[in-house]
Amino acid sequence: xxxxxxxxxxxxxxxxxxxxxxxxxxxxxxxxxxxxxxxxxxxxxxxxxxxxxxxxxxxxxxxxxxxxxxxxxxxxxxxxxxxxxxxxxxxxxxxxxxxxxxxxxxxxxxxxxxxxxxxxxxxxxxxxxxxxxxxxxxxxxxxxxxxxxxxxxxxxxxxxxxxxxxxxxxxxxxxxxxxxxxxxxxxxxxxxxxxxxxxxxxxxxxxxxxxxxxxxxxxxxxxxxxxxxxxxxxxxxxxxxxxxxxxxxxxxxxxxxxxxxxxxxxxxxxxxxxxxxxxxxxxxxxxxxxxxxxxxxxxxxxxxxxxxxxxxxxxxxxxxxxxxxxxxxxxxxxxxxxxxxxxxxxxxxxxxx
Amino acid sequence: xxxxxxxxxxxxxxxxxxxxxxxxxxxxxxxxxxxxxxxxxxxxxxxxxxxxxxxxxxxxxxxxxxxxxxxxxxxxxxxxxxxxxxxxxxxxxxxxxxxxxxxxxxxxxxxxxxxxxxxxxxxxxxxxxx
Numbered sequence: 001x002x003x004x005x006x007x008x009x010x011x012x013x014x015x016x017x018x019x020x021x022x023x024x025x026x027x028x029x030x031x032x033x034x035x036x037x038x039x040x041x042x043x044x045x046x047x048x049x050x051x052x053x054x055x056x057x058x059x060x061x062x063x064x065x066x067x068x069x070x071x072x073x074x075x076x077x078x079x080x081x082x083x084x085x086x087x088x089x090x091x092x093x094x095x096x097x098x099x100x101x102x103x104x105x106x107x108x109x110x111x112x113x114x115x116x117x118x119x120x121x122x123x124x125x126x127x128x129x130x131x132x133x134x135x136x137x138x139x140x141x142x143x144x145x146x147x148x149x150x151x152x153x154x155x156x157x158x159x160x161x162x163x164x165x166x167x168x169x170x171x172x173x174x175x176x177x178x179x180x181x182x183x184x185x186x187x188x189x190x191x192x193x194x195x196x197x198x199x200x201x202x203x204x205x206x207x208x209x210x211x212x213x214x215x216x217x218x219x220x221x222x223x224x225x226x227x228x229x230x231x232x233x234x235x236x237x238x239x240x241x242x243x244x245x246x247x248x249x250x251x252x253x254x255x256x257x258x259x260x261x262x263x264x265x266x267x268x269x270x271x272x273x274x275x276x277x278x279x280x281x282x283x284x285x286x287x288x289x290x291x292x293x294x295x296x297x298x299x300x301x302x303x304x305x306x307x308x309x310x311x312x313x314x315x316x317x318x319x320x321x322x323x324x325x326x327x328x329x330x331x332x333x334x335x336x337x338x339x340x341x342x343x344x345x346x347x348x349x350x351x352x353x
Numbered sequence: 354x355x356x357x358x359x360x361x362x363x364x365x366x367x368x369x370x371x372x373x374x375x376x377x378x379x380x381x382x383x384x385x386x387x388x389x390x391x392x393x394x395x396x397x398x399x400x401x402x403x404x405x406x407x408x409x410x411x412x413x414x415x416x417x418x419x420x421x422x423x424x425x426x427x428x429x430x431x432x433x434x435x436x437x438x439x440x441x442x443x444x445x446x447x448x449x450x451x452x453x454x455x456x457x458x459x460x461x462x463x464x465x466x467x468x469x470x471x472x473x474x475x476x477x478x479x480x481x482x483x
Contacts (some may be wrong), residue, residue, distance in 0.1 A: 007364055014368040018375070036396055038463055043456075045480070079458035131443055213479070224483035234454045240479060246482040251483070257446045289480055 029066070030198065033058050040180055042204030049193060049198040049214045057194030060235030061187040065203075072100050072179040074122060074172070080164075081175060085122060089169030091157060100162045101292075102175060102182050109298040110152035113314065116300040118152045118273035122172025128277075130269050137267060143276035150273045154285050167204060171231025174270075177270075184208040186246055188293065205253070207246040208293050218242050222345075226252040226326055227285040231348040236332060236338065240344045245293035249304040250326075251278070261297075270304050281307030282328055288315075289322040289338065299323075302325050314327040378482070388453065390432050392425070393465040394418075404429055418461035425466060432466060435460065454481070 030049040035058060035129045037044050044065065050057045070081045072273060080095040087093050095103075110119045123146040127138050154167040166173065180203050188208050191199050199210040200219060209219050219242060222235035239246065255268035256277075272279040281304065288300045299321065303311035308325045315323045315335060324342070332351045344351055378396070395418060396448040402413070410428035417423060423444060424436040431451035432446040437459060444459035456467040 011364050011368055014365075014369055018368070018372045038460055041460065042463065043458060115469050131441060131446070133442060177409060200480055202480045205481070207480055207482045220477060222478040222481040228449055228452065228455070232452065233454050235478065235481065239482075248482045250483075257448065349415055 002201075006033070013101070019056050028080075030054075032214075035062065037062060037081070039065055040073070040204060044204060045202040046187075047200040048196055050194070053194045054191070054196045057191050060194075063185050064190060067097065068179065068183045071096050072102060072175045072182075074125075074174045074176070081173060084164050084166060087173040088171040089165035092156070092161075092163035092165035093107055094161060094163050097162060098186075100157070100164065102166055102178060103173070104138040104157060105182075105294060106175065106178050106298065107152055107155060107157070107304065113306070115152060115273060115304045116305045117298055118150060118172045119175060119177070120152050120155060120166070120171060121215075121271050121273055122152050122174040123149045124169060124271045125174055125176075125269075126140045126172070128183050128253055128271070130256055130265070130267065135259055135267075137256075137259070152273075153281070160171060163173060174306065177301040178294060178298050180204060180206045181245070181292075181294035182249065184293030184297070188245075200295070205248060206293065206297060207244075209241060209244050212242045221246055223287055223324060224248060224250070224252075224285070225348070226250045227330075228252075228347075231346060233346040234349065235345050236349050237345045238340070239289065240343070241340050244289055244291060245296040246287060246289050247283055247293070247300040248287040249300040250281075252285065271303060272305050279305040281311075283307055283311075283325055284328055285322040285326045286311065289324075291321060295321070299344075312333035366458060381434045387470055388468060390425075390427055391469050392468050393467070402427055404431070415464060417459070417464055421460060421462045423459055423464055424442070431455075433457070437462070441447045453480075 001176055013316045031051060033048045034080055035046045042150060046058055047285060059255065069074060073079050074081045074085065076082060080099040084093045115282045127146055129143060149168060149171045150335060152342055154171060156160045156165040184206055184255050188210055197211045198214050198270060201208040207221055213219055218240040219236045223237050223240060225231055225233050225236045228234050249270055251266050251268040255266045260266050268278045270279050288296045288303060289294050303323060306314060308327060311325060315321050322335045322337045326332055330349045333347050388404040390402045390404050391398055392415060407427060407429045410426055413427060414426045415423050422438055423434050426433050426435045431449050433449040434457055437444050439459050439461040441461060444457055447457045449455055450468055453468045455468060456465055458465050
């Protein structure tokens with residue numbers, strides 16, 4: 001009897017030790033809170049690590065994103081942007097402080113990029129209607145007609161009254177190239193204020209990272225292969241990073257699929273404000289890596305429109321910005337700071353220096 | 354009290370078995386070798402189809418609520434949306450998905466279809482910048 005009792009208690013004891021080892025391991029990890037929502041015309045994915053304060057902050061961040069969308073979406077009837085566009089050529093429109101800030105920042109980028117980054121492309125977006133059911137390529141005349149309306153210098157801001165005025169009837173602004181970037185910074189701000197030290201946010205492809213992974217390792221972010229349906233690979237490579245925003249722009253995100261399948265020409269959604277059509281700069285995609293998400297967003301579009309040479313020139317004039325460019329010849333170029341953080345994947349592209 | 358070595362060994366073996374089965378249950382939930390087509394509606398998985406087990410292409414109709422629907426054509430290599438009654442029909446015009454990680458989204462119907470699993474044929478990635 002004694003012998004059996006002793007053996008049973010040894011067994012139970014060992015089991016308990018094993019069980020407590022396993023639970024202790026999981027209790028030391030911060031809790032993971034994930035959420036996916038549909039907003040800003042795409043999927044937004046949030047992965048936040050922390051305690052209950054982190055969970056609250058995540059909910060608050062999501063509310064903030066919806067608020068931003070409600071104010072800055074050109075297609076939401078009551079948004080600030082819709083009101084501005086409706087009153088083009090008529091009168092200035094008072095907007096929320098954050099909308100004003102984003103528009104002001106956008107105009108600064110327009111100056112910086114000599115008009116390559118221009119939010120007044122709404123008339124072109126509506127003309128081309130890339131995702132319509134009956135895709136049609138506009139004629140030269142139709143484009144010529146809209147071009148005079150595309151001019152960031154015709155946007156007048158009143159800093160004191162927080163009003164925005166589009167000088168000519170028919171003008172329109174679209175914040176699609178910068179609003180997600182702003183949203184990313186706001187999400188990061190709200191999470192950091194709540195003490196979150198580890199998070200991975202993906203706003204429709206715009207990646208924002210706080211800190212490192214909970215186990216202390218760097219986050220591994222894949223760079224989308226712009227021709228994944230041809231190469232059979234989703235990514236061209238991986239970046240190992242922490243505390244950073246990564247935004248890509250490319251001709252593969254939204255384009256007239258039917259026309260591409262028939263003609264092999266991509267009519268994509270990144271318009272060159274000077275030609276009135278999709279930017280043809282020799283790039284299939286580019287990626288900007290920097291600490292501020294709004295900068296990454298605006299610069300990504302700017303770089304794509306400018307192309308490799310002018311794009312890198314622009315980046316070099318700025319502080320702490322890294323970039324990757326993927327050309328139509330399937331070559332990858334990148335700024336020096338990335339070379340030890342980038343791991344190429346697959347052999348479809350050649351990395352050049 | 355004298356313990357037979359044999360008895361001791363049996364008991365240790367039992368403890369080790371228990372330990373591994375706990376770990377095993379944990380790991381089992383996380384890995385899958387087969388390619389799955391996962392259909393998510395409103396953030397919830399409503400269908401998961403094992404692509405490797407498909408011999409002939411077939412169509413699946415997904416009711417998305419309020420009279421909405423999307424029809425998926427699935428085959429061993431992947432899937433495509435072939436018909437839908439959403440207002441913009443972006444999903445129908447999206448290209449076929451064939452690689453784990455790829456997705457087709459129907460925003461108006463809050464529908465996502467994605468390919469998951471399959472042997473790890475790529476770098477281990479936390480998220481994609483696209």
